[in-house]
Amino acid sequence: MGASRSFEDVEKACGHSFKNRDLLKRALTHSSVSSENAADLERLEFLGDRVLGLLTAEALWRRYPEMSEGELAPRLNQLVRKETCAEAARFFDLGNALTMSAGEENNGGRDRDAILGDVMEALLGALYVDGGLEKARAAYDLFWGERFDAIAAEHRDAKTELQEWAQSAGHGTPSYADVDRTGPDHAPEFTVEVRVGKLRPEQAKGCSKRDAQTEAALVLLRREGVWSGD
Numbered sequence: 001m002g003a004s005r006s007f008e009d010v011e012k013a014c015g016h017s018f019k020n021r022d023l024l025k026r027a028l029t030h031s032s033v034s035s036e037n038a039a040d041l042e043r044l045e046f047l048g049d050r051v052l053g054l055l056t057a058e059a060l061w062r063r064y065p066e067m068s069e070g071e072l073a074p075r076l077n078q079l080v081r082k083e084t085c086a087e088a089a090r091f092f093d094l095g096n097a098l099t100m101s102a103g104e105e106n107n108g109g110r111d112r113d114a115i116l117g118d119v120m121e122a123l124l125g126a127l128y129v130d131g132g133l134e135k136a137r138a139a140y141d142l143f144w145g146e147r148f149d150a151i152a153a154e155h156r157d158a159k160t161e162l163q164e165w166a167q168s169a170g171h172g173t174p175s176y177a178d179v180d181r182t183g184p185d186h187a188p189e190f191t192v193e194v195r196v197g198k199l200r201p202e203q204a205k206g207c208s209k210r211d212a213q214t215e216a217a218l219v220l221l222r223r224e225g226v227w228s229g230d
Contacts, residue, residue: 005097013092014123014139018130027122030100030115031186045118048125051133052080055124055140059148075152079144082207083215084151085117088143094119107183114187114207158217158227162196165226171197176213179203192216199224 007024011017018024027044056079060072078084089095095110098119109115127136144151162174180191192212195201202220206212221227 005093007097010092010094010097010123013142014127015142016127016131016135016139018126020130023126023130024123027119027126028094028097028099030098030104030109030119032101032104032109032184033099041118041122044122044125044129046125047128048121048123049080051124051128051136052085052121052140054133055137056080056144059144060152063148074157078154079148079151081211082117083113083211085120086113089116089120089123091143092120092123092139094123109187112183112187112189113205114183114189117207118187158214158221161227162194162217162221165221165224166196171199174217176216178209194220196220 007018007021007028010024010028023044026041027048029041031041053076056076057072060067060076060079064072064075090111095116098110098115100109100115104115124136124140127139159174166172166174174194174196177193177195178190179193181188182191183189187207189205189207190209190212191203191205192209192215193201193203194213194216199220202216202223204212204215204219206215218227
């Protein structure tokens, strides 16, 4: 179905007027519309994923000059994970700018992390092709800039922290169980449950089983007052 937000709205939000508007159209066209458009989106997403990685790696390298590669890597993973990209897409309100099938929209596609994360990467790819790295960087900074340290600070592996806390508190080793898998193959969503001893279990969703497990661990840690992050 058609979008309620115009290309001009997106251009204003990301601070760039496209010379080749077709690039923006491709980035904002979901693969459910046609196989041809799906290929376009996937190519831009492929490129945008690398642009995102480069911008983030450079920012980490400059921001934390004393950190080792081993310290930088988990922070990079946190900054580029699909859920972080989805939050960036919501910041730019890309969900309302997407063209997608009625079926996908009725299934909540405009606010699904997997879809929004892909579209954010595709937008960065389109910005890079149309305006170069600095235009992609400018849009990147609008979301990641002020939030950079806060997002990077969440790099701690919640699963590892939960295991260490559970064992030290006498609850034993956490266990994870797959609860559900929904969505199409190109944008799956997994639901996972974590159990720790006799504590009430928690469930969470993610674009991969690992992301869902990490989120479930994080939810439980926050509930128990163990996790100090936001």
